[in-house]
Amino acid sequence: MSDPIPWLxxxxxxxxxxxxxxxxxxxxxxxxVCLVIQLALVALLVGQVVSEGRQYYAVGGWGAPLGxxxxxxGLASVMLLLTHVVILPLGIYARxxxxxxxxxxxxxxxxxxxxxxAINTLFMSDDIFNIYVTIELLGLAAVGLVxxxxxxxxxxxxxxxxxxxxxxxxxxxxxxxxxxxxxxxxSLTVLEPLIENEVSVAVFLAAILMLVGLLLKTALFPFHxxxxxxxxGALTPVSALLSALVIKASxxxxxxxxxxxxAPLATIPTAQxxxxxxxxxxxxxxxxxxxxxxxxxxxxxxxxxxxxxFFLLFPLITEVGSGAAEIAMQGGVIQLVAHALAKAAxxxxxxxxxxxxxKDNIALxxxxxxxxxxxxxxxxxxxxxxxxxxxxxxxxxxxxxxxxAVISGQWIWVVVMILGGLLSAGYVFKVLRQALLPAAAxxxxxxxxxxxxxxxxxxxxxxxxxxxxxxxxxxxxxxG
Amino acid sequence: xxxxxxxxxxVLASSLVPGVIIxxxxxxxxxxxxxxxxxxxxxxxxxxxxxxxxIQHNQIYIFRHNLLPNLELVLKVxxxxxxxxxxxxxxxxxxxxxxxxxLERSPHRSRFFGFFSLCVTATVGVAxxxxxxxxxxxxxxxxxxxxxxxxxxxxxxxxxxxxxxxxYTLSGGAVLLVGIIWLYSLLxxxxxxxxxxxxxxxxxxxPQLQIIFLLLIIGLGVKAALVPLHGWLPQxxVAPAPVSALLHAVAVVxAGAFGIIRIVYEVYGVEYSQSINLLTPLAIAxxxxxxxxxxxxxxxxxxxxxxxxxxxxxxxxxxLGVSLCSPVSTIGGIxxxxxxxxMKITLFxxxxxxxxxxxxxxxxxxxxxxxxxxxxxxxxCIAALGMMGAPLTAxxxxxxxxxxGAEIADQxxxxxxxxxxxxxxxxxxxxxxxxxxxxxxxxxxxxxxIHARGRWETHGLLLIxxxxxxxxxxxxxxxxxxxxSPLYWVKLIVKREYLP
Numbered sequence: 001m002s003d004p005i006p007w008l009x010x011x012x013x014x015x016x017x018x019x020x021x022x023x024x025x026x027x028x029x030x031x032x033v034c035l036v037i038q039l040a041l042v043a044l045l046v047g048q049v050v051s052e053g054r055q056y057y058a059v060g061g062w063g064a065p066l067g068x069x070x071x072x073x074g075l076a077s078v079m080l081l082l083t084h085v086v087i088l089p090l091g092i093y094a095r096x097x098x099x100x101x102x103x104x105x106x107x108x109x110x111x112x113x114x115x116x117x118a119i120n121t122l123f124m125s126d127d128i129f130n131i132y133v134t135i136e137l138l139g140l141a142a143v144g145l146v147x148x149x150x151x152x153x154x155x156x157x158x159x160x161x162x163x164x165x166x167x168x169x170x171x172x173x174x175x176x177x178x179x180x181x182x183x184x185x186x187s188l189t190v191l192e193p194l195i196e197n198e199v200s201v202a203v204f205l206a207a208i209l210m211l212v213g214l215l216l217k218t219a220l221f222p223f224h225x226x227x228x229x230x231x232x233g234a235l236t237p238v239s240a241l242l243s244a245l246v247i248k249a250s251x252x253x254x255x256x257x258x259x260x261x262x263a264p265l266a267t268i269p270t271a272q273x274x275x276x277x278x279x280x281x282x283x284x285x286x287x288x289x290x291x292x293x294x295x296x297x298x299x300x301x302x303x304x305x306x307x308x309x310f311f312l313l314f315p316l317i318t319e320v321g322s323g324a325a326e327i328a329m330q331g332g333v334i335q336l337v338a339h340a341l342a343k344a345a346x347x348x349x350x351x352x353x354x355x356x357x358x359k360d361n362i363a364l365x366x367x368x369x370x371x372x373x374x375x376x377x378x379x380x381x382x383x384x385x386x387x388x389x390x391x392x393x394x395x396x397x398x399x400x401x402x403x404x405a406v407i408s409g410q411w412i413w414v415v416v417m418i419l420g421g422l423l424s425a426g427y428v429f430k431v432l433r434q435a436l437l438p439a440a441a442x443x444x445x446x447x448x449x450x451x452x453x454x455x456x457x458x459x460x461x462x463x464x465x466x467x468x469x470x471x472x473x474x475x476x477x478x479x480g
Numbered sequence: 481x482x483x484x485x486x487x488x489x490x491v492l493a494s495s496l497v498p499g500v501i502i503x504x505x506x507x508x509x510x511x512x513x514x515x516x517x518x519x520x521x522x523x524x525x526x527x528x529x530x531x532x533x534x535i536q537h538n539q540i541y542i543f544r545h546n547l548l549p550n551l552e553l554v555l556k557v558x559x560x561x562x563x564x565x566x567x568x569x570x571x572x573x574x575x576x577x578x579x580x581x582x583l584e585r586s587p588h589r590s591r592f593f594g595f596f597s598l599c600v601t602a603t604v605g606v607a608x609x610x611x612x613x614x615x616x617x618x619x620x621x622x623x624x625x626x627x628x629x630x631x632x633x634x635x636x637x638x639x640x641x642x643x644x645x646x647x648y649t650l651s652g653g654a655v656l657l658v659g660i661i662w663l664y665s666l667l668x669x670x671x672x673x674x675x676x677x678x679x680x681x682x683x684x685x686x687p688q689l690q691i692i693f694l695l696l697i698i699g700l701g702v703k704a705a706l707v708p709l710h711g712w713l714p715q716x717x718v719a720p721a722p723v724s725a726l727l728h729a730v731a732v733v734x735a736g737a738f739g740i741i742r743i744v745y746e747v748y749g750v751e752y753s754q755s756i757n758l759l760t761p762l763a764i765a766x767x768x769x770x771x772x773x774x775x776x777x778x779x780x781x782x783x784x785x786x787x788x789x790x791x792x793x794x795x796x797x798x799x800l801g802v803s804l805c806s807p808v809s810t811i812g813g814i815x816x817x818x819x820x821x822x823m824k825i826t827l828f829x830x831x832x833x834x835x836x837x838x839x840x841x842x843x844x845x846x847x848x849x850x851x852x853x854x855x856x857x858x859x860x861c862i863a864a865l866g867m868m869g870a871p872l873t874a875x876x877x878x879x880x881x882x883x884x885g886a887e888i889a890d891q892x893x894x895x896x897x898x899x900x901x902x903x904x905x906x907x908x909x910x911x912x913x914x915x916x917x918x919x920x921x922x923x924x925x926x927x928x929x930i931h932a933r934g935r936w937e938t939h940g941l942l943l944i945x946x947x948x949x950x951x952x953x954x955x956x957x958x959x960x961x962x963x964x965s966p967l968y969w970v971k972l973i974v975k976r977e978y979l980p
Contacts, residue, residue, distance in 0.1 A: 330548075370588065373503065384624060389653075390617035396547065399613075399661065406658075406665045418654045425650050429627075433642065438587075438634045471548050 004041040005057040008120045016113020024105040028095045031109045035091045039084040049077045054480035070124040073480040079123045086244050086344050089455035093348050094237035096452040100355050107148045115141035122249050128176045129186040139165030142246050145238040146230050157229040164226045172213030178206035188261050197264045207262050217250035221281035224304045232300035236351030243303045244344035271318035274311045279416045281308030286423035294360045295350045306339050320408035331400025338393035341463035342385035348456035349378040356445045367439020374453045376435050381460040383428030388421045393466025485543045488555045494524040499597025505590050521573040528569050554610030559973045564607035567818050568730045572600045574945045579722035581941025598625035606735045611671040612660045623649040629723045641715040648702050648712040656699025659692050674976050676749020686756045693758050704736030705792045707769040717784040721832025728791045729825035737798040745977045754805050762803040767897040769796035774904035781842050783831045794820045809885020810974050818966040819874035822952045826863035829946035830856050837938040839927025848921030853937040857916045859950035864909040866953045869902050874956035
């Protein structure tokens with residue numbers, strides 16, 4: 001096991017299969033143990049990237065252009081580490097969650113294994129066709145996870161999600177075909193020097209198709225329509241996984257191609273367009289979140305808004321001074337990490353509260369502060385991260401991104417970011433306020449398995465302490 | 481890490497750690513909770529006492545931690561920070577005693593005391609922040625930790641007040657953040673240094689610096705309740721009395737005023753601020769606030785509301801002193817940071833006592849209350865006289881220096897504003913005092929909850945804190961010339977600000 005890269009793909013596939021064969025009762029133990037091993041493998045890999053630089057792996061010993069290359073650079077390292085830091089607490093959370101709510105448990109662990117394998121491969125892929133395979137796999141695993149709740153609502157959400165994800169990857173694949181037709185290669189490393197400022201219509205079209213396909217999967221406004229029902233209607237551990245990780249995967253691809261292979265085509269108007277859509281997403285998502293009556297729908301719409309933040313990154317890194325671009329990039333990556341941790345924590349905490357209330361309804365939250373203080377505190381911490389207030393990782397991200405916008409003189413994005421923070425305070429405090437009210441006399445809270453509260457708290461605590469280790473995260477980003 | 485660095489962290493930890501433990505304590509562990517609270521508060525005072533001694537012996541207390549390559553967390557206790565830290569720690573101890581008595585038998589005490597400790601941690605952090613980035617962190621933490629205290633009662637009025645409080649303070653914080661980041665983009669890291677750091681910039685930046693100053697003052701002015709940004713303060717008085725006391729005396733409004741002091745003297749520098757015409761508009765805004773707050777106070781029948789408008793007015797004395805551009809008025813302004821604190825906390829303690837003991841919330845219900853609760857009323861009268869600027873009280877010293885400063889700076893209009901405010905202060909405090917002693921008692925009180933027992937007109941823990949702070953009001957006034965008075969310390973600060 002000298003090289004961790006192949007194991008990060010094989011191991012989750014193996015335990016996914018094994019947990020299916022063992023069944024829910026024993027499968028979850030295998031899964032959690034393997035997730036711990038995966039985390040150790042990722043730590044090893046990140047250590048290698050930091051000390052030796054970019055890591056490569058040629059699958060089967062056949063490198064590009066004939067075979068498949070895998071590579072891990074700084075950004076991929078951060079994403080891999082983030083994925084495993086989030087997925088392990090959520091795995092533990094899921095174990096206890098299914099002790100309350102057993103429906104769908106049989107399929108959860110195998111699907112989780114496949115999802116983990118797909119997302120790991122995606123972050124390490126170095127060619128656009130391989131990426132297509134991974135987003136397809138990831139999409140299918142995610143759709144399956146949404147559907148396991150088994151009720152009409154979640155099946156409908158899953159089917160809608162399935163159509164969107166198939167459409168998205170189909171459009172993306174069309175772009176891949178055009179690129180292959182033009183250059184005869186799908187390797188990003190090979191393509192990068194070939195694509196220049198002046199490209200043929202086919203290549204330009206390919207870039208647009210790939211971008212649109214990925215935007216559809218990332219649920220940037222106006223492609224967000226499928227997200228609230230899928231994220232809000234799934235079982236809680238699934239909602240957390242989808243909002244924290246799955247949408248980040250397609251965003252990661254857009255970012256990588258924007259900075260890499262399509263950098264010559266990444267112009268200011270496109271960047272401003274993406275930023276503009278991001279701004280609308282922030283506004284629309286926040287207002288919709290505020291208007292929800294169900295807790296999980298509120299959090300799902302908050303994801304719609306937060307996705308908008310990620311896209312503000314593009315105008316901040318495109319054709320500005322290198323100092324401003326670097327700061328923006330750092331802020332954007334911290335934002336990705338902070339949001340993943342906070343959103344996972346927030347969904348997990350809401351799941352605990354909903355189990356206790358017996359129903360997903362914000363109006364019933366009164367009195368929860370004395371019933372589940374730790375979980376409410378978790379929710380609040382995660383909320384503070386989303387608002388971008390100190391002393392959380394979200395604040396460091398906002399500080400860096402606003403700094404960058406000020407340096408490059410893009411005041412409009414300063415206003416959007418500041419306003420977005422205030423709007424998110426609106427919907428977070430809507431929940432906290434209700435929770436601080438005295439309990440209604442007839443309200444009966446059900447007891448909750450106490451270990452369920454701790455993984456959620458751990459995630460929120462990490463989103464807080466991110467502000468103290470963000471320097472380390474940026475070190476990893478800067479390596480390789 | 482050196483001993484001095486540890487000390488700074490310990491000062492923060494002495495309230496943070498008890499606060500966090502208290503969150504996890506069950507409601508019934510009253511003794512342990514009180515013990516934790518008091519141990520933390522006393523430990524903090526001892527640590528600060530030791531640091532005060534150290535500062536006089538030229539010890540330097542500074543802690544630095546790099547979060548990112550160009551982003552440093554700096555804590556430092558200089559003379560100005562020491563003044564505010566001491567005030568916060570002393571009044572926290574007093575308020576803790578008071579709150580233990582006040583909240584007896586009420587629900588959610590663990591939550592209350594947990595956030596109470598966080599709030600003090602944030603205030604002390606604001607005081608000790610060594611650069612604008614650190615300042616902002618604690619400034620926002622203060623907003624977040626006070627919100628649960630404002631809505632603590634969970635009534636509809638409390639929730640509404642909480643909403644208004646959040647809208648004002650979070651928006652203010654956002655504006656402040658833009659200002660700070662903008663300044664950072666021009667100057668790199670902005671540390672607080674005597675005499676300011678901005679003057680080093682090329683003069684072509686002065687229009688930008690004017691806008692940044694405006695942003696910073698708006699952001700801080702929300703908490704300092706500068707008119708027209710003061711709307712949250714009269715609403716927030718629905719909070720329990722110990723919270724109002726702390727909010728009005730040290731925590732929130734003072735954080736704003738303290739920030740303005742830091743910005744004017746240690747970021748912009750008083751001479752540079754004057755040279756780009758920033759101070760006169762600030763002084764005018766402060767004067768308008770002083771008059772407006774006093775005028776509005778006149779019409780309030782609710783005692784705590786009247787006190788809240790009085791705070792609006794009094795906190796701007798600090799801002800006025802700071803912006804008049806003369807060392808003497810600066811002394812008056814900064815010393816008022818302390819004096820207003822001890823006087824206003826006394827008044828809110830007393831208001832809480834009337835409400836808890838007799839159910840009295842309105843001034844019109846206060847006839848003859850002085851004979852039923854003589855000690856509380858005595859404390860109230862001392863503090864109210866102090867607010868008017870009567871001789872022998874702390875308020876006299878503040879107004880003396882402010883008035884002289886206005887004369888020296890040749891800005892007589894400021895002096896007139898102060899005089900007008902003194903008259904208005906008398907107009908809204910004297911009628912209350914008249915009711916206390918010269919009107920006949922009603923047959924029954926509104927809702928008598930605590931009955932008099934012997935010499936104790938109310939619960940002992942409710943009575944002693946206002947008496948202590950009222951005594952402090954007198955001591956700070958009578959012994960202002962000694963070398964352990966707040967005035968002495970402030971003179972030390974001002975010497976350093978004007979002769980860096």
